[in-house]
Amino acid sequence: MQKLFEYNWQVRQDWLAWCENVSEEELLKKRVGGMGSILYTLFHIIDVEFSWINCLQGNGEPPIPPFEEFASIHKIREFSEQCHSAIAPFVYDWNDSLEEKFLTDINNEGETERFKYGEIMRHVIAHEIHHIGQLSIWSRELGLKPITANLIRRGLFD
Incomplete structure (x- = not known):
């Protein structure tokens, strides 16, 4: 599981670097599908990962400032680094004994739900991969080459 997180983190860093060559206007432009803009999609990916893993760590749902406070590539990169520092130790300490542990959550309708930590x-892994696909479509719409989604050739299994 750690390797898939590392894969997502590498791909995310590649997308953040990709954004450095795109105008802020294009990064914030409302688009069809996904989360609506390139920067908001990156913010959403980071927020979801951080929020869920923060809960698994027993810290509860973290207060996340609104996207408008992060609406630049520099601020999104800082947000990613801060969240990564907070959750990476948990990801690297993952072991099979956590698989069947339960997290109790209250959904938007006020109902209690239970999810296994492994689920x-x-x-979280699949969520990021899903949204990275949307970024790839938008990059092609801009006439730019998307970041490769290949798992191989990333040095993760050397």
């Missing part, structure tokens, strides 16, 4: 971790 949440896999959801």
